[in-house]
Amino acid sequence: MTTAIRGFKRKGTRKPFWALVRMQLKVRYNPGKLVESLGMDESKRQYGYLYLALVALAFIPFTVMLFRLADSLTLELVRANQPGLAVVIAVLAGQLTVVLFGLSHLMSSMYYSSDLDQLQSFPLKPWQIMYGKVAVVYAGQLVITAFVVAPFLITLGKNLGGAVYWPLALLVYLLIPLVPLGVSLLILVPIMKATAGSRRRDTFRVLLGLVFVVLIFAFQYLNNTMLRYGPETLIARLMERDGLVSTAAGYYPVLKWAAWALTGGDAARQLLGLALYAGVSVGLVNLVISLTQGWFFSGIAPASSGATKKHVPRAGAAVARPRGTMSALILREHRIIARTPNFLLTVLLNLLVLPILVVSMYITGGDAIPQILQTLLGAKTKDVVVLVMLGIHGLFTGMNQVASTAVSREGPMFWMSKLIPVAPKVQMRAKLIYSLLFSLAQLAILAGAAIWFLKLDFVRSVVLIALGILVSAPVSIICLLNDLRSPKVNWTEPQQAMKGNFQTLVAWLFSLLYLGILVLVTRGFLLLGLSIRLLYAVLGVLMAVSSYGLLTWLDSAAESVYPKL
Amino acid sequence: MIKMSEVSKSYGREVKAVDSLDLHVIPGEIFGFLGPNGAGKTTTIKMLVGILQPDEGSIEVAGISMLDNPIEAKKRIGYVPDEAQLWEKLTGAEYLDFVCDVYGVPGVRREAEAVKMLETFEMLRAVNDPIGSYSRGMRQKIALIGSLMHRPPVWVLDEPMVGLDPRSSYLLKELMRSHVEQGGAVFFSTHVLEVAERLCDRVGIIHKGKLIAVNTVEEMKELFAKEGDKSLEEIFLEVTGAKLPQEQLASLAK
Numbered sequence: 001m002t003t004a005i006r007g008f009k010r011k012g013t014r015k016p017f018w019a020l021v022r023m024q025l026k027v028r029y030n031p032g033k034l035v036e037s038l039g040m041d042e043s044k045r046q047y048g049y050l051y052l053a054l055v056a057l058a059f060i061p062f063t064v065m066l067f068r069l070a071d072s073l074t075l076e077l078v079r080a081n082q083p084g085l086a087v088v089i090a091v092l093a094g095q096l097t098v099v100l101f102g103l104s105h106l107m108s109s110m111y112y113s114s115d116l117d118q119l120q121s122f123p124l125k126p127w128q129i130m131y132g133k134v135a136v137v138y139a140g141q142l143v144i145t146a147f148v149v150a151p152f153l154i155t156l157g158k159n160l161g162g163a164v165y166w167p168l169a170l171l172v173y174l175l176i177p178l179v180p181l182g183v184s185l186l187i188l189v190p191i192m193k194a195t196a197g198s199r200r201r202d203t204f205r206v207l208l209g210l211v212f213v214v215l216i217f218a219f220q221y222l223n224n225t226m227l228r229y230g231p232e233t234l235i236a237r238l239m240e241r242d243g244l245v246s247t248a249a250g251y252y253p254v255l256k257w258a259a260w261a262l263t264g265g266d267a268a269r270q271l272l273g274l275a276l277y278a279g280v281s282v283g284l285v286n287l288v289i290s291l292t293q294g295w296f297f298s299g300i301a302p303a304s305s306g307a308t309k310k311h312v313p314r315a316g317a318a319v320a321r322p323r324g325t326m327s328a329l330i331l332r333e334h335r336i337i338a339r340t341p342n343f344l345l346t347v348l349l350n351l352l353v354l355p356i357l358v359v360s361m362y363i364t365g366g367d368a369i370p371q372i373l374q375t376l377l378g379a380k381t382k383d384v385v386v387l388v389m390l391g392i393h394g395l396f397t398g399m400n401q402v403a404s405t406a407v408s409r410e411g412p413m414f415w416m417s418k419l420i421p422v423a424p425k426v427q428m429r430a431k432l433i434y435s436l437l438f439s440l441a442q443l444a445i446l447a448g449a450a451i452w453f454l455k456l457d458f459v460r461s462v463v464l465i466a467l468g469i470l471v472s473a474p475v476s477i478i479c480l481l482n483d484l485r486s487p488k489v490n491w492t493e494p495q496q497a498m499k500g501n502f503q504t505l506v507a508w509l510f511s512l513l514y515l516g517i518l519v520l521v522t523r524g525f526l527l528l529g530l531s532i533r534l535l536y537a538v539l540g541v542l543m544a545v546s547s548y549g550l551l552t553w554l555d556s557a558a559e560s561v562y563p564k565l
Numbered sequence: 566m567i568k569m570s571e572v573s574k575s576y577g578r579e580v581k582a583v584d585s586l587d588l589h590v591i592p593g594e595i596f597g598f599l600g601p602n603g604a605g606k607t608t609t610i611k612m613l614v615g616i617l618q619p620d621e622g623s624i625e626v627a628g629i630s631m632l633d634n635p636i637e638a639k640k641r642i643g644y645v646p647d648e649a650q651l652w653e654k655l656t657g658a659e660y661l662d663f664v665c666d667v668y669g670v671p672g673v674r675r676e677a678e679a680v681k682m683l684e685t686f687e688m689l690r691a692v693n694d695p696i697g698s699y700s701r702g703m704r705q706k707i708a709l710i711g712s713l714m715h716r717p718p719v720w721v722l723d724e725p726m727v728g729l730d731p732r733s734s735y736l737l738k739e740l741m742r743s744h745v746e747q748g749g750a751v752f753f754s755t756h757v758l759e760v761a762e763r764l765c766d767r768v769g770i771i772h773k774g775k776l777i778a779v780n781t782v783e784e785m786k787e788l789f790a791k792e793g794d795k796s797l798e799e800i801f802l803e804v805t806g807a808k809l810p811q812e813q814l815a816s817l818a819k
Contacts, residue, residue: 005658005661005676005679005680005683005692005693006656006658006693007656007658007659007662007693008658008661008662008672008675008676008679009662009665009666009672009675010672010673010675010676011672011673012671012672013665013666013669013670013671013672014666015666016666016667016669019663019666019667020663020667022663023652023655023659023663026652026654026655026659027652027654027655030654114650115650115652117611117616117646117650118646118649118650118651120615120616121614121615121616121639121642121644121646122639122664122667122668123635123636123637123639123640123667123668124636124667125636
């Protein structure tokens with residue numbers, strides 16, 4: 001019996017480039033992959049489809065709402081003789097969406113793809129591989145941007161009228177992803193080059209994260225400082241046809257050209273707009289690909305293979321110092337974090353989240369921080385500061401991801417924890433101690449800020465630190481318990497263990513529940529007008545007792561769960 | 566068939582993976598490429614198949630320069646990497662179809678060719694399943710079949726036996742022998758020295774990026790026969806300096 005081979009071309013041949021694009025589209029957008037991205041395996045594929053169908057249904061009301069909103073807006077803009085502004089909004093929204101999603105798609109399609117070696121061994125030209133990869137990302141971006149762009153372009157066409165509008169609108173839409181993809185490539189490829197080699201992928205992600213942070217700050221800063229026009233200017237521009245287009249396009253003329261292409265008024269202006277918009281979009285992508293092609297292919301070279309290093313470290317030095325089991329386990333926790341750039345960045349961001357928030361709010365303007373400071377400084381009693389800071393510390397401990405990913409961080413090396421002759425409960429306690437140490441560092445920053453900025457006196461500072469230590473324990477144990485319940489140890493990239501770990505959110509919600517009980521107790525005390533010292537004592541006892549109970553639970557859970565993992 | 570002249574490749578300033586490598590493989594020859602871990606085998610192979618560019622030197626495959634005309638040179642190679650990273654979401658058939666497209670195998674020929682190879686390696690029943698569901702050996706087989714679909718004159722196989730069951734391993738060895746008998750060439754790396762000893766017409770040993778010995782197995786044995794008859798394994802351990810003194814072995818095994 002002969003099995004029929006499905007999906008084989010039986011006549012002629014495909015051009016290698018189109019075969020590549022076709023294959024990459026299959027690999028990237030096949031339904032199984034979508035289901036897998038929801039965290040479901042092949043066997044639950046039908047549930048995945050159902051889930052996707054429900055998600056699509058859930059989007060219908062939103063899409064209808066967006067269309068109605070866009071319809072009203074474009075109608076008013078047409079009436080106000082400013083139809084181009086609708087195009088500016090559509091193109092800007094579409095391009096920002098591409099920046100948001102396209103960068104990560106480009107990363108996974110180019111940097112994290114495991115097929116580059118194989119593709120290079122095929123008789124394909126480098127440009128074919130690079131264009132093929134970009135084309136697949138482009139196709140995905142077209143689908144995503146359709147959700148934000150279509151409502152504006154379709155309703156504008158309806159309200160403007162004219163048969164020529166539709167093919168031109170389609171062309172404008174098709175060109176939307178090109179400029180942001182070109183810019184994203186320009187950011188990505190140099191970072192790829194700088195972090196060439198599979199062992200430095202994590203550094204790549206960290207660098208890219210930093211670029212993102214800088215971009216967000218820059219965008220916020222520009223948003224606050226630029227494009228501030230007085231009412232006179234705006235009214236004057238409003239009087240001209242599409243006068244607001246130039247104002248809205250600001251320093252980014254691509255938006256203006258796209259608007260001209262669709263609402264330019266006369267044919268010459270429309271043609272000029274289209275030529276400029278299409279020329280810059282297509283030209284930029286081509287230029288960037290041709291410029292970065294060489295970097296890209298040299299940037300992905302596996303620097304780790306075939307290593308004949310000149311410098312050989314003294315092997316004995318690292319193992320010469322004997323340690324106790326607990327210190328060795330804690331040191332392992334620390335090294336896993338410190339030697340994995342992705343973990344380290346996440347942890348540092350968690351540690352510095354408050355200072356970063358304060359600094360970013362100062363940089364990007366706004367008066368929220370001074371208002372909060374004034375409220376706390378003006379409080380009748382500084383006990384309010386202690387309670388607020390305690391609450392913040394509890395929240396941040398639940399959020400910090402050190403405890404909530406302690407087991408997950410071990411990832412593919414978890415088998416080692418099952419192998420070593422150390423009881424699981426001892427291993428979990430080591431993780432708890434490390435989490436507590438980290439939480440203490442967070443507390444030190446918070447208490448320092450309270451003492452320095454909010455003029456907290458000595459006694460209350462001691463109370464804050466003591467209760468802060470006490471609240472760290474139960475919250476950390478809750479997070480550890482949650483991670484132990486469903487650890488993500490089958491990750492292939494470190495970011496799946498921390499940043500991409502949905503369970504950290506669940507752990508945080510559980511810790512919020514615990515903190516909610518403490519808040520209720522506090523609220524009750526305050527309503528009854530009972531002594532604040534008594535409240536501190538009750539909170540302390542509650543936290544100590546619950547910590548003990550939770551620790552006992554953690555011990556027994558570790559013993560029963562470890563063998564099953 | 567394969568001519569590598571003065572080929573060098575460095576990673577950064579510190580690491581010289583391949584150092585002035587000269588190597589010729591003639592038609593009708595199975596060439597075994599041996600070396601300890603990290604010796605530069607995979608880097609050499611990646612340069613040979615056009616994945617990596619050498620810093621210096623030239624590479625020719627079937628008379629075509631890999632550096633000047635990589636597309637034509639690659640068309641003459643059938644390459645199986647040491648760990649075949651295949652697209653898990655494609656079925657075996659879709660993978661083979663894609664490979665045929667990029668190598669320009671005509672549609673009329675590809676099915677017959679595929680069925681023949683799939684039957685040989687007992688993969689016909691699994692060909693419509695996603696590669697993600699394959700075992701390591703099945704992946705190796707589909708990668709191998711894919712690499713041979715366009716009937717290349719030069720086979721470059723990096724650790725091809727790893728993961729294969731004894732039957733497939735035997736078949737592959739037979740195919741290699743048959744291919745060279747028809748005028749083709751096979752360049753393959755392996756850590757299984759018994760296989761190299763029995764199968765190869767010549768072997769080359771690379772160590773710390775340098776090709777330290779190239780010869781037929783028999784000539785190599787003659788060369789190292791001063792202290793009696795030696796196996797290829799013993800010669801390999803000797804030339805790569807991997808043989809430990811008896812006292813050291815004893816202390817490690819305590």
